[in-house]
Amino acid sequence: MTKAPWHSRFALILALLLPLYFALAALGTKFGLWGWRTGLLTLTIQTGPILMGVVALAALISLIVVLLRKPRKGWLVSLIALLVPVGIFAGLGHIRSQAADIPPIHDIATDTTVPPTFSQRVLDLRSETKANPLNDYSVPIGEFAMWADSPAPLAEQSHAQIIAASYPDLAPLPLGDTAPQDAIEAIVEAMDEMGFTEVTADPAAGRVEGVAETFWFGFKDDIVARVADGQIDFRSVSRVGMSDLGANAARIAALRDAVAARLNP
Structure with missing residues (x-):
């Protein structure tokens, strides 16, 4: 040189x-x-x-x-x-x-009919940080301001339809013979192992919540797991940005596998 x-x-x-x-x-x-x-x-x-x-x-x-x-x-x-x-x-x-092959959404759940809901604490936090709104899964995304300029085929689809078509392998985790309390403990352990922060459990509501943060930009996504009706449903939502580049779906799949490994050692 x-x-x-x-x-x-x-x-x-x-x-x-x-x-x-x-x-x-x-x-x-x-x-x-x-x-x-x-x-x-x-x-x-x-x-x-x-x-x-x-x-x-x-x-x-x-x-x-x-x-x-x-x-x-x-x-x-x-x-x-x-x-x-x-x-x-x-x-x-x-x-x-x-x-280009990933849908430009940032809210993914395993139950698209009745998605898991967040606690009021998380809703308040998202409001304080001016996070993305939590939209109705049944409404065509073109009716929301963020996707108002989307092309017709995409704009006419709802979150539920987009998730079903783009992530067909995402599904609830059956509890089997596992007691709900044991499932909640398994979810908490899995979230801790995956590095989530602010992990909190509400056994009475059958809900576990956590926050995932990206390394470089520090983008935060809120995650909730719901234990009800003999299964565990998951939801992961980005606080900012339009498209998550598939991160939320990948996170749900990883969390589901981590919990399943604990329920079926």
Whole structure:
């Protein structure tokens, strides 16, 4: 690297600063330095690609200059500097392609007819933090402001229909011979093991609640499990954002498996 021209080294420095920039955008959101819209939408989604484009252009120019001028030393440094933003672009493109197949909703439950309800404590907390509203599962999502601009096929479907079509494997967990109290204890243990916070149980209501938080941005999702009618139903709802990229459904599946392992050791 010491033999590389200054522009090659400069391009590499810029490239190495890109991951740091995205990490700061995410962690700054997590620790409350700025709101999630600033961290995710402004810094990451809007400004991020611009910065990657600038770095990629600088690295490409540097690579061309190195290859055109003898003795052509430093081409590898310029190439590495170019591959960093290209790699990030490719990773984001892969995520975007996957997101295209995931419905843009953030409220998932195993019972779409009568979804598990949250306690008043959680409802108040969601209200205080201006979290996403909890919408009626039977109403077409196009009737809600968040999805008002959705295309006709999607806008005409309700949460219940979208969940059934997109996550057909999600289902309640039968209690079998397990007593409701034992099931509640198993749910609490499973939530604790999965790293949920604020785990609380209300045996009288047959309800266990917890909060899941993402590592980078610190996005919080509220989870509730309902023990009733011989089965356990689960619900996971994001506090912010439109699409959860499938995170809530994956979390429910993981929690269901963790509880099932305790009920049927």
